[in-house]
Amino acid sequence: MKINLAKSAGFCFGVKRAINIAFDTAETKSPIEMLGDIVHNEEVVKEIEKIGIKKVGKLTPDGNKILLIRAHGAPLKTFQIATRLNYQIVDATCPMVKEIHKIAQDSEKKGYRIIIIGDKKHNEVQGIAGQLKEKAIIIENIRNIPIKKSKNILRAAVVVQSTQNLEKTLAIVAILKKHIKELKFFNTICRPTRMKQQEIRIMPKKNDVMIIIGSKTSANTKRLYEIAKSLNRRSFWIQSKKDLKPDWFKNIKSIGITAGASTPDSTTNEVIQYIRKDSQQAL
Ligand code: SF4
Numbered sequence: 001m002k003i004n005l006a007k008s009a010g011f012c013f014g015v016k017r018a019i020n021i022a023f024d025t026a027e028t029k030s031p032i033e034m035l036g037d038i039v040h041n042e043e044v045v046k047e048i049e050k051i052g053i054k055k056v057g058k059l060t061p062d063g064n065k066i067l068l069i070r071a072h073g074a075p076l077k078t079f080q081i082a083t084r085l086n087y088q089i090v091d092a093t094c095p096m097v098k099e100i101h102k103i104a105q106d107s108e109k110k111g112y113r114i115i116i117i118g119d120k121k122h123n124e125v126q127g128i129a130g131q132l133k134e135k136a137i138i139i140e141n142i143r144n145i146p147i148k149k150s151k152n153i154l155r156a157a158v159v160v161q162s163t164q165n166l167e168k169t170l171a172i173v174a175i176l177k178k179h180i181k182e183l184k185f186f187n188t189i190c191r192p193t194r195m196k197q198q199e200i201r202i203m204p205k206k207n208d209v210m211i212i213i214g215s216k217t218s219a220n221t222k223r224l225y226e227i228a229k230s231l232n233r234r235s236f237w238i239q240s241k242k243d244l245k246p247d248w249f250k251n252i253k254s255i256g257i258t259a260g261a262s263t264p265d266s267t268t269n270e271v272i273q274y275i276r277k278d279s280q281q282a283l
Helices: 013-026 042-050 076-084 094-111 122-130 149-152 166-179 190-206 218-231 265-282
Strands: 002-005 031-037 055-056 066-070 088-093 112-116 135-140 157-158 182-185 211-213 234-240 254-259
Touching: 002 094, 013 042, 013 055, 013 066, 013 094, 013 254, 042 218, 055 149, 076 088, 088 157, 094 112, 094 122, 094 190, 112 122, 135 254, 149 166, 157 166, 190 211, 190 218, 190 254, 211 218, 211 265, 218 254, 254 265
Parallel strands: 002 254, 031 055, 031 066, 066 088, 112 135, 112 157, 157 182, 211 234, 211 254
Antiparallel strands: none
């Protein structure tokens, strides 16, 4: 049985960078807080807690603390409140997310209404919307395009959550173009996501079974799974080796494996190890 691991499997550049910043900051020994999880992965979150970085629900005015901004970024309001409450800010926002902030802000200054294609509740999308003066229009999928509202907009600029599905995004943009006179589209899906999506469009067709590793809270893993499942119904989304079922590997010649942008290599390696050794014994 051949195991084919995607070249793009695992941590993306932005997540690696944010984790390194977290570890470096922890060495200062100052109290460090973070609003939410550093990335959507339980293993990584545990590691971060172990080095003393505390996840908090809100900022409090009790002493000189560090606020670590996560890879997804944060709204401007968070920076303002943290500064007012005397926090020292360490900003681990991914540079590719920063780029989306800049495009959205510049376009707004030029008079464009900002449309964000992405998951409304996702921190990255809230962070992008939170850079703007006007309320952004957020479109999650082709079914919730506000057609009536769009017809009243003369000029709009579209930016995209970095981990969105390109095909779905292009379908939404095509509809918006029919209703908005001047529409500028910035494809801000980041390079690591594009690479992952390119591979996941090929691998499920070339392998008998496809395994996608990542937390159930990870949006980019979910998208990888959705694409894989549409191409090969023997695609399975697992969080760790514990979710593997020996049945999946009966009478097959090859397994494709990929992992979301917040899945550590250690989890992926354990899965590969299990499939290579333990599952063979179980069969
Ligand atoms: S998925 Fe892309 S934008 Fe998001 S942290 Fe990774 S590299 Fe940055």
